[in-house]
């Protein structure tokens with residue numbers, strides 16, 4: 074029997090934070106509608122419960138012989154194996170290791186590893202749609218970064234064009250060390266053809282690093298085992314906090330032969346075999362050699378638990394379900410007068426996942442996000458989403474007119490207020506009701522734009538603030554009060 078529909082239905086409503094109540098500017102207390110999953114997803118209860126149960130046995134994985142140490146070590150190992158099989162990476166060829174709190178730490182690490190693996194190749198190709206975390210680490214560690222322009226697909230820049238990418242590969246031919254590409258844009262949600270890009274990269278002797286921050290929770294990934302091995306991925310990085318386990322680490326999956334060819338980037342306890350005062354030898358086994366220090370054991374175990382749940386539902390099934398929701402949202406939002414959606418909105422020619430970024434003509438992104446929060450209890454993100462070049466390229470004409478050179482524009486405070494978008498983003502727990510609420514909220518803002526605008530002012534930091542509605546965050550929740558109350562109850 075196919076359990077996917079049942080599991081999906083049960084799990085969708087089993088997240089912490091779906092019932093959080095806030096009082097809106099109109100005095101009504103309503104449930105928060107969380108449409109900021111691209112920034113961070115909510116906590117999957119099954120994973121939370123798994124971590125909580127594990128705490129009964131918590132111990133350091135570097136301890137050896139007591140019961141809890143063995144339990145921790147075994148489950149921590151399982152977490153690595155579980156993730157490797159989730160992304161279809163052959164454990165003989167790939168290692169999984171945890172690093173930092175998100176994708177950023179992993180990308181910095183891979184940039185240094187790839188630099189040292191092919192030291193005579195000094196150029197890195199990144200697309201113009203990358204998050205800063207998949208751009209700046211390559212600039213800092215790996216050499217000269219070339220930004221591959223995007224296609225003017227259907228009148229809106231937004232997509233990778235393989236012909237343009239090939240031209241860039243041709244231009245720098247033997248100098249290109251690797252291509253660093255996001256699997257899914259955190260701005261438009263556009264899905265990139267990473268396996269085609271891998272094939273191209275490998276034909277030119279380059280490696281490929283996939284930024285999977287927006288992929289892992291939303292669509293299937295296949296690291297290797299393609300009928301054409303050129304389509305295999307050399308390294309993938311993603312974030313646990315975007316994969317339904319806030320507080321869990323970043324994940325790196327990388328070819329073992331690359332990692333084994335050099336001393337690990339980070340050294341310390343847990344990754345060495347013999348240490349003398351004048352020398353040391355590094356452990357050969359993975360993941361130990363890549364994980365110096367005591368790791369975030371509960372976070373890693375919780376993440377693997379969430380991934381196990383996603384796999385039991387079926388990630389293809391989840392992808393189809395989310396695609397239907399996003400398609401519906403796109404179709405409704407694009408019909409609203411004065412709304413601009415960024416990137417190609419035809420999902421059959423340009424598949425998307427997780428994010429939709431938009432603006433309402435004549436209203437600043439910050440004002441729209443504030444109204445969505447204050448009057449509709451809808452949590453969205455606004456501004457440039459750590460992808461300045463991509464966002465600015467898509468909005469530049471609207472805010473400064475055509476024919477301007479983006480690099481020469483000074484984004485002063487006034488322009489910053491205009492230069493941005495509103496992003497609604499979805500996760501496994503997002504529902505048709507959420508989409509309906511967003512669509513009717515946007516319609517409401519368009520209809521009452523003047524009324525709403527009069528209720529807000531810009532503060533000195535450039536944020537829109539309500540003139541009279543001023544909720545105090547500490548009254549809504551504070552750890553300090555929580556601990557005080559907790560102690561009183563003891």
Ligand SMILES: Cc1ncc(COP(=O)(O)O)c(C=O)c1O
Nearest residue numbers: 175176177204206259284286312
């Ligand atoms: C595509 C993409 N790459 C990288 C990152 C950075 O991830 P983290 O903040 O987990 O390091 C993000 C975060 O939003 C992202 O969306």
